Amino acid sequence: SQTIHQWPATLVQPVGSPLSLECTVEGTSNPNLYWYRQAAGRGLQLLFYSVGIGQISSEVPQNLSASRPQDRQFILSSKKLLLSDSGFYLCAWSVLTGDFRLNTEAFFGQGTRLTVV
Amino acid sequence: GENVEQHPSTLSVQEGDSAVIKCTYSDSASNYFPWYKQELGKRPQLIIDIRSNVGEKKDQRIAVTLNKTAKHFSLHITETQPEDSAVYFCAADLSGNTPLVFGKGTRLSVIA
Numbered sequence: 001s002q003t004i005h006q007w008p009a010t011l012v013q014p015v016g017s018p019l020s021l022e023c024t025v026e027g028t029s030n031p032n033l034y035w036y037r038q039a040a041g042r043g044l045q046l047l048f049y050s051v052g053i054g055q056i057s058s059e060v061p062q063n064l065s066a067s068r069p070q071d072r073q074f075i076l077s078s079k080k081l082l083l084s085d086s087g088f089y090l091c092a093w094s095v096l097t098g099d100f101r102l103n104t105e106a107f108f109g110q111g112t113r114l115t116v117v
Numbered sequence: 118g119e120n121v122e123q124h125p126s127t128l129s130v131q132e133g134d135s136a137v138i139k140c141t142y143s144d145s146a147s148n149y150f151p152w153y154k155q156e157l158g159k160r161p162q163l164i165i166d167i168r169s170n171v172g173e174k175k176d177q178r179i180a181v182t183l184n185k186t187a188k189h190f191s192l193h194i195t196e197t198q199p200e201d202s203a204v205y206f207c208a209a210d211l212s213g214n215t216p217l218v219f220g221k222g223t224r225l226s227v228i229a
Contacts, residue, residue, distance in 0.1 A: 034216055043221035044161070044206060051214050059216075090160060094217075102168070103149050103210045106217055108160040 002027035006091045006109030013116055019078040021112050023091030031093040033074040035066055038088040086116045119144040121209050123220025130197050131228055138223045140207035141189040149210040150190045156203045197227045
């Protein structure tokens with residue numbers, strides 16, 4: 001069965017420090033991978049998505065970046081964190097189905113609660 | 118790109134009553150519409166989804182309806198229970214290589 005691992009679960013970082021959040025998926029190949037951010041009491045904001053190794057699409061210009069060094073690994077990074085980067089970060093994956101390559105259910109990781117102080 | 122609007126942002130119902138959450142989308146080519154439930158501090162999880170070739174889908178107390186002409190879809194929860202209290206997100210997907218676009222969520226509170 002497929003599983004998604006995201007770590008760490010919680011993180012407290014000072015302003016200006018770097019960030020690296022990692023997400024890995026097991027049990028599937030060539031998944032679509034996503035990073036979402038959820039501010040307190042708010043909706044799911046798409047940050048990045050990837051349809052293949054080295055292919056990253058950015059939805060929101062900011063001081064974050066993403067990389068996909070391996071098929072089932074997705075990394076979210078920042079060189080210098082801002083206070084506004086605080087939030088709940090969620091990694092997700094989905095696969096395509098059928099002849100028409102339709103999207104299917106997205107499965108979310110447990111999330112990382114980041115507090116920038 | 119796709120834009121999804123969701124209403125209401127908060128909803129309180131008495132236990133046993135029905136709850137309805139509505140979403141509209143902008144891109145008529147979108148063809149997949151999932152609904153997610155997120156309990157406090159946890160990850161969103163799929164509760165029901167519908168594709169554009171279907172007008173309605175039901176799973177026990179939960180149903181989703183889709184009106185492609187009007188570009189809106191709705192979640193219906195009947196006989197609500199306290200454990201239905203959560204944040205619900207609708208989403209729309211254009212194609213396999215585009216990401217899910219989520220609504221801003223509805224916080225549902227079921228009052229016992």
